[in-house]
Amino acid sequence: MTFLAKPKVRHPSLPKNSLGLTRRDYEGSMSTLCAGCGHDSITAAVIEACWGLALEPQNLVKLSGIGCSSKTTAYFVGGGHGFNSVHGRMPSIAMGANAANRDLTYIGVSGDGDTLSIGLGQFCHAIRRNLNMLYIIENNGVYGLTKGQFSASADVGTQAKRGEVNRQPPIDPVLLALTLGAPFVARSFSGDKQQLVPLIQAGIRHRGFAMIDVLSPCVTFNDHEGSTKSYAYAREHYDPAVNADFVPFAREITADYSAGESLPIVMHDGSRIVLKKIAPDYDPTDRIAAMAKIQAGMRRQEFLTGMLYLGRGDREFHDLNEMPQTPLNAIPYGQLTPGSKGLDKILARFR
Amino acid sequence: MEPTNTGHPDYFHKVVDCQWACPAHTDVPEYIRLIAQGRFTDAYLVNRKSNVFPGILGRVCDRPCEPACRRTRVEEKPVAICRLKRVAADQRDDVTPLLPKVPQLKNGKRIACVGAGCASLTVANDLLPLGYEITMFEQWGQAGGLMRTNIPSFRLPAQVLNEEIAMIVDRGVDLQLGARIESMQKLLSDGGFDAVFVGTGAPKGKELDLPGRKEGTANIHVGIDWLESLAFGHVDSIGKRVLIIGVGNTAMDCCRSSLRLGAADVKVMARKPRQYFKASAWELEDAEEERVEIVVNHSPRRFVLENGRLTGMVFDVLEYELDAAGRITSERVLREEFIAADDVILAIGQENAFPWIERDLGIEFDVWDVPKVDVKTFQSTRAGVFFGGDSAFGPKNIIWAVEHGHQAAISIHNHCQGKALDVRLAPGVNLQSRKMGMHEWSYANDYNPAERRLMPHVSLKERFKKIDIEVELGFTAEQVVAEVQRCLNCDVQTVFAAKLCIECDACIDICPVDCLTMTPNGTETELRGRLKAPATNLTQALYVSEPLKFTQRVMVKDEDLCVHCGLCAERCPTAAWDMQKSTIQWPHAVDGTEADQKAQPRVA
Ligand SMILES: Cc1cc2nc3c(=O)[nH]c(=O)nc-3n(C[C@H](O)[C@H](O)[C@H](O)COP(=O)(O)OP(=O)(O)OC[C@H]3O[C@@H](n4cnc5c(N)ncnc54)[C@H](O)[C@@H]3O)c2cc1C
Ligand SMILES: Cc1ncc(C[n+]2csc(CCOP(=O)(O)OP(=O)(O)O)c2C)c(N)n1
Ligand code: SF4
Ligand code: SF4
Numbered sequence: 001m002t003f004l005a006k007p008k009v010r011h012p013s014l015p016k017n018s019l020g021l022t023r024r025d026y027e028g029s030m031s032t033l034c035a036g037c038g039h040d041s042i043t044a045a046v047i048e049a050c051w052g053l054a055l056e057p058q059n060l061v062k063l064s065g066i067g068c069s070s071k072t073t074a075y076f077v078g079g080g081h082g083f084n085s086v087h088g089r090m091p092s093i094a095m096g097a098n099a100a101n102r103d104l105t106y107i108g109v110s111g112d113g114d115t116l117s118i119g120l121g122q123f124c125h126a127i128r129r130n131l132n133m134l135y136i137i138e139n140n141g142v143y144g145l146t147k148g149q150f151s152a153s154a155d156v157g158t159q160a161k162r163g164e165v166n167r168q169p170p171i172d173p174v175l176l177a178l179t180l181g182a183p184f185v186a187r188s189f190s191g192d193k194q195q196l197v198p199l200i201q202a203g204i205r206h207r208g209f210a211m212i213d214v215l216s217p218c219v220t221f222n223d224h225e226g227s228t229k230s231y232a233y234a235r236e237h238y239d240p241a242v243n244a245d246f247v248p249f250a251r252e253i254t255a256d257y258s259a260g261e262s263l264p265i266v267m268h269d270g271s272r273i274v275l276k277k278i279a280p281d282y283d284p285t286d287r288i289a290a291m292a293k294i295q296a297g298m299r300r301q302e303f304l305t306g307m308l309y310l311g312r313g314d315r316e317f318h319d320l321n322e323m324p325q326t327p328l329n330a331i332p333y334g335q336l337t338p339g340s341k342g343l344d345k346i347l348a349r350f351r
Numbered sequence: 352m353e354p355t356n357t358g359h360p361d362y363f364h365k366v367v368d369c370q371w372a373c374p375a376h377t378d379v380p381e382y383i384r385l386i387a388q389g390r391f392t393d394a395y396l397v398n399r400k401s402n403v404f405p406g407i408l409g410r411v412c413d414r415p416c417e418p419a420c421r422r423t424r425v426e427e428k429p430v431a432i433c434r435l436k437r438v439a440a441d442q443r444d445d446v447t448p449l450l451p452k453v454p455q456l457k458n459g460k461r462i463a464c465v466g467a468g469c470a471s472l473t474v475a476n477d478l479l480p481l482g483y484e485i486t487m488f489e490q491w492g493q494a495g496g497l498m499r500t501n502i503p504s505f506r507l508p509a510q511v512l513n514e515e516i517a518m519i520v521d522r523g524v525d526l527q528l529g530a531r532i533e534s535m536q537k538l539l540s541d542g543g544f545d546a547v548f549v550g551t552g553a554p555k556g557k558e559l560d561l562p563g564r565k566e567g568t569a570n571i572h573v574g575i576d577w578l579e580s581l582a583f584g585h586v587d588s589i590g591k592r593v594l595i596i597g598v599g600n601t602a603m604d605c606c607r608s609s610l611r612l613g614a615a616d617v618k619v620m621a622r623k624p625r626q627y628f629k630a631s632a633w634e635l636e637d638a639e640e641e642r643v644e645i646v647v648n649h650s651p652r653r654f655v656l657e658n659g660r661l662t663g664m665v666f667d668v669l670e671y672e673l674d675a676a677g678r679i680t681s682e683r684v685l686r687e688e689f690i691a692a693d694d695v696i697l698a699i700g701q702e703n704a705f706p707w708i709e710r711d712l713g714i715e716f717d718v719w720d721v722p723k724v725d726v727k728t729f730q731s732t733r734a735g736v737f738f739g740g741d742s743a744f745g746p747k748n749i750i751w752a753v754e755h756g757h758q759a760a761i762s763i764h765n766h767c768q769g770k771a772l773d774v775r776l777a778p779g780v781n782l783q784s785r786k787m788g789m790h791e792w793s794y795a796n797d798y799n800p801a802e803r804r805l806m807p808h809v810s811l812k813e814r815f816k817k818i819d820i821e822v823e824l825g826f827t828a829e830q831v832v833a834e835v836q837r838c839l840n841c842d843v844q845t846v847f848a849a850k851l852c853i854e855c856d857a858c859i860d861i862c863p864v865d866c867l868t869m870t871p872n873g874t875e876t877e878l879r880g881r882l883k884a885p886a887t888n889l890t891q892a893l894y895v896s897e898p899l900k901f902t903q904r905v906m907v908k909d910e911d912l913c914v915h916c917g918l919c920a921e922r923c924p925t926a927a928w929d930m931q932k933s934t935i936q937w938p939h940a941v942d943g944t945e946a947d948q949k950a951q952p953r954v955a
């Protein structure tokens with residue numbers, strides 16, 4: 001960490017978005033993470049993405065559990081709402097908040113420990129319910145905050161800083177999410193903002209559950225030789241399969257996408273995600289094929305990244321439960337509850 | 352691009368914008384930090400080494416450093432560099448025991464300095480410690496040149512001037528006052544000098560030959576002569592209504608002096624619109640604060656006399672057409688206008704004049720009758736005769752005259768030792784880490800958003816009571832504390848070691864002004880366009896690293912807006928960035944030549 005807060009002074013030519021805000025206006029409080037932590041880069045990518053989408057800070061909800069990764073919600077969009085939940089319980093809080101006010105934008109930030117160890121059950125059910133949120137896993141293979149124990153994403157054979165070797169097989173959040181039917185599944189690396197920022201933007205705009213698993217090296221406990229989650233290992237085994245460009249509704253597609261190599265997908269609000277295939281035979285719209293490719297890559301120790309799967313037209317939690325368009329918290333109390341007479345009527349149906 | 356050669360002495364020097372802009376290359380951030388620590392004497396000596404007259408320059412320097420100050424690029428106003436120099440001078444202890452020692456045993460070489468202005472005094476300052484015997488000839492009864500005769504004492508008190516001149520003269524200059532040199536030929540043949548330095552300034556005020564000039568001469572004055580008469584007490588009054596012709600710095604001193612002699616209505620008449628004024632912005636402000644009226648677009652036509660006495664002047668009122676870039680494309684006369692006046696002061700420029708230098712001595716003059724002087728060595732076309740200050744290339748300012756003096760002293764030293772004049776020591780740079788611990792630096796790296804402090808002035812009521820009341824009071828202690836923190840420490844450089852970088856992005860993300868980018872290498876134009884914030888200020892360099900080990904990208908830093916906060920270095924997990932103080936070695940005569948340095952290695 002640094003002891004000095006990043007000063008307010010800024011580049012005079014910093015561009016402004018349609019709200020008249022600069023990227024600096026989307027920062028949060030000073031990071032207390034270790035210098036060089038991948039999580040800080042992801043924070044910077046989230047800031048860039050939110051600025052680019054011209055999100056109104058007061059319409060953003062930032063949710064997290066416990067861990068170094070979970071601390072980062074304090075470091076972006078200081079003007080948003082935040083909730084630091086109990087370890088592994090962020091999906092429940094997101095669920096409740098989202099159920100009460102469907103009009104806000106929900107970003108959850110979690111770690112591999114928070115999601116895949118203690119919070120695995122919660123994570124799975126959030127996917128099943130197709131909660132409308134962006135769920136970022138800052139994946140470093142260890143419990144950073146508690147001094148570097150292996151987490152559930154540590155690969156077999158990976159070595160801890162002190163030398164012990166992990167023997168338990170990892171849980172891969174991407175394969176798990178695909179199995180459970182997640183409509184938006186991506187993987188990226190904290191050191192590649194060019195890939196990560198549009199993925200975050202697409203994930204925010206996507207309707208339904210969007211998950212991005214971001215490899216995010218822990219410089220302090222898992223950046224040594226023998227680790228499969230170090231900067232060096234990531235750079236060497238990093239293999240972009242499909243990159244995404246996010247094109248907001250108002251903007252024309254100007255870049256030249258050669259046919260077959262790129263696929264524009266229109267989102268519910270009219271914005272588009274243009275998928276750019278890097279691996280020629282990868283089809284990001286075929287769930288089963290994608291899973292096979294990802295698994296095959298893993299066997300070769302290749303770490304496929306990008307927009308790995310994007311389904312179409314999925315119905316999110318509110319659709320599945322036939323919820324009203326008006327957020328529950330905006331519906332007058334009298335209308336929201338049946339009243340004692342109404343309750344009697346309902347109960348009578350079961351008598 | 353090729354990796355930046357930061358070992359080149361100019362690279363980091365240019366990053367210290369003020370030091371690069373200062374003709375004498377004063378280590379500004381270093382002395383500001385010393386002031387911040389309350390080490391006023393040390394701050395004074397850092398100044399004196401480069402600019403010789405910190406007390407004087409802390410008041411009246413033309414301050415080319417301030418418009419160059421990096422602070423103007425991240426906020427509105429530069430650091431008050433000049434005012435802080437005055438703080439060091441005002442608060443210092445006696446420095447005489449700390450000045451370079453002048454040897455008892457002389458080296459046997461005798462140097463003549465003609466004129467006792469700042470250029471000659473600098474030559475003496477630099478050559479005394481090397482054992483030279485200096486004889487200085489001055490036509491007036493006091494040393495100081497225009498600093499004495501033209502810069503009014505309400506801007507530069509005599510005591511400050513006396514002290515700093517004494518620091519040189521009292522260390523063994525043979526100062527001959529009232530000794531105007533009338534013949535260079537005689538000086539060269541009879542003086543027995545090994546070298547002659549001409550520091551006689553540009554003593555001739557420009558004339559304005561318009562109808563009525565001769566007839567009205569009793570009330571028409573040449574600015575620099577008039578100021579000189581005032582300085583020597585030959586003038587003590589002026590009419591109620593005064594017109595100053597011209598709007599340079601001399602005009603500013605003339606108008607403000609007039610007010611102190613009893614003028615009530617003083618107008619400065621300018622030919623052109625305000626953006627073309629030669630006077631420094633702060634001098635204009637100070638004059639206007641004293642209710643001097645500045646009249647633009649008036650071009651003088653003729654003096655008007657009644658019964659042989661000046662009553663005013665007629666001007667053409669002009670109108671200009673400007674192009675998009677603000678350049679004048681055409682002008683036209685709208686009408687004539689008469690403006691009443693009791694006295695007119697001409698302040699339209701100065702020229703060199705050398706009636707005392709015979710033209711058959713091998714000292715060549717060009718078509719404008721200006722001596723041909725080498726821009727690096729300051730030697731004329733006659734070996735052993737040197738020029739410097741205003742006498743070399745026309746009127747400039749004190750700090751330029753000082754730097755000319757430094758360079759001429761190096762040449763004179765070489766000349767007297769029989770060395771070629773162009774065998775000069777090259778500038779150098781030393782780098783030293785400022786890291787003290789995990790997040791500790793031996794400089795205050797936090798960016799301070801304080802705004803520039805305003806110089807307090809003696810009230811308008813008080814200041815006119817006597818001619819020599821210094822208007823500027825100097826900063827208060829509180830102002831000093833705030834102002835020193837505005838300095839961005841541009842000499843504490845970001846130094847990058849590519850082989851340590853693990854490409855984690857931490858520095859990129861933390862930099863408050865977005866000056867860092869990791870990107871594939873390219874041409875300078877390509878790189879400038881693809882940085883995190885486009886680098887559009889072409890006067891500022893890009894710092895390009897060796898290829899990075901994982902991706903072969905390069906780390907590029909746009910030097911333009913870096914506030915030297917050190918956050919990149921604090922955030923870097925591998926110490927690939929470090930903050931290192933650059934000390935620029937700008938050689939002076941005492942440093943000798945490269946050969947001397949090799950013989951006697953100096954520890955920096
Ligand atoms: C009104 C006015 C205001 C100024 N204000 C500023 C200011 O605020 N800040 C700034 O930086 N600069 C200012 N300047 C400019 C600055 O004063 C000069 O650039 C500087 O003094 C030049 O120094 P010098 O040593 O070359 O010559 P000078 O200072 O001109 O000194 C030359 C000396 O040589 C003597 N001399 C000349 N001929 C002979 C001879 N034949 N024999 C013996 N002695 C001789 C003269 O009497 C004089 O003392 C101002 C100039 C003027 C006219
Ligand atoms: C209920 C509960 N159990 C255990 C802990 C201790 N604990 C704090 S953070 C953490 C692991 C965090 O790992 P991860 O989510 O990967 O975050 P990282 O620090 O690696 O970013 C654990 C086990 C806790 N805070 N609460
Ligand atoms: S312990 Fe690891 S994960 Fe936690 S802040 Fe430090 S580097 Fe980041
Ligand atoms: S010192 Fe480093 S972080 Fe600070 S402004 Fe300069 S480059 Fe940016």
Ligand code: SF4
Nearest residue numbers: 852853855856858923
């Ligand atoms: S913080 Fe250090 S290691 Fe990380 S990218 Fe910057 S220079 Fe490289």
Ligand SMILES: [Mg+2]
Nearest residue numbers: 111112140142
């Ligand atoms: Mg973790």
